[in-house]
Amino acid sequence: MIRAIIIDDEFNAVKNLKWEIESFCSDIEVCDTFTNPVEAISAINYLKPDCVFLDIEMPEMDGFQLLERLTFRDFDLIITSAYDNYAIKAFKEHAVDYLLKPIDSEDLLKAVDRVRENQKRNVLGNQLKNIIKSYVPEKKFSRLALPTLGKTIFVNFEDIIYCKSNGSYTEVHLNTNSMEMLSKKLKEVEAQTNDSFFRVHNSYLVNLHYVKEYVKNEGPYLVLTTGETIPISRAKKNELLQVLNS
CATH class of the missing domain: 3.40.50.2300 (Response regulator)
Incomplete structure (x- = not known):
């Protein structure tokens, strides 16, 4: 059908x-x-x-x-x-x-x-x-490559808290209280990550290991272990709840 x-x-x-x-x-x-x-x-x-x-x-x-x-x-x-x-x-x-x-x-x-x-x-x-x-085993990577000026930084997925769209760039927020700017759109970054990450909003890709609370009022939104809040789009709400409860 x-x-x-x-x-x-x-x-x-x-x-x-x-x-x-x-x-x-x-x-x-x-x-x-x-x-x-x-x-x-x-x-x-x-x-x-x-x-x-x-x-x-x-x-x-x-x-x-x-x-x-x-x-x-x-x-x-x-x-x-x-x-x-x-x-x-x-x-x-x-x-x-x-x-x-x-x-x-x-x-x-x-x-x-x-x-x-x-x-x-x-x-x-x-x-x-x-x-x-x-027949051909899929290659699995546990790191994200971050091309910066003159070099490429390789970051473990578990060190990434969330990624935020910034026009044609993506902010990669790390658990070291630092942020790297990546010259790729968020959807390109999303394609390179693993199942620990979820696109909760057009502008946000979150590592679910850092989710502390799901707040359904005034939004809804997520509270991360860092205390930061991330908005959730209405289109993603039900799918996200299924993933969080699985």
Whole structure:
């Protein structure tokens, strides 16, 4: 089953598209719909859908601005619009299709077929990766390389308390009461760390070994053993609680 989210500021447009999907695409599950793009951002980051139907013209935030604010983008994007002048920009965002309103059922089916093909390729790709992993042992590193001026510092993961995004850089806060500035984005640092680290917020990656308290009021937020507080995004709250309680 392919899980989809519909985003459109017009309630009737959401209702009509949902009806067409449920009527003509039995393998597509509409797991949620939104007329508020801000709420949709949190839902996409949390639910991690396979496909998103996204309207471009919305008053509070247009579809392209919504895409820029997402941390999760591993889904097939289908743009919906009453205008055809956004098509080029849509495909620059790697949209699999561009549907003009009112949406024709045949056009919808063609777009969904492209999503199905992409999903099949993803499944085959993951299967191939698993086969390769079974024959080639994955290299595990216990240190993070921090390139600085003229040299590279190697820091043990257990010495890292948390990492904080700072534009195109990342602040690496250590248990030696020091901080190193790394010329990498936070998502690049996250990819190099181990299971002890959790991305609790767009701007924060925390070593869970340093978590002292989880405070659900006024936030919520984490209190670290150092006394520092780290905000938790709503999209990450439930997943974090599962990890902390496991």
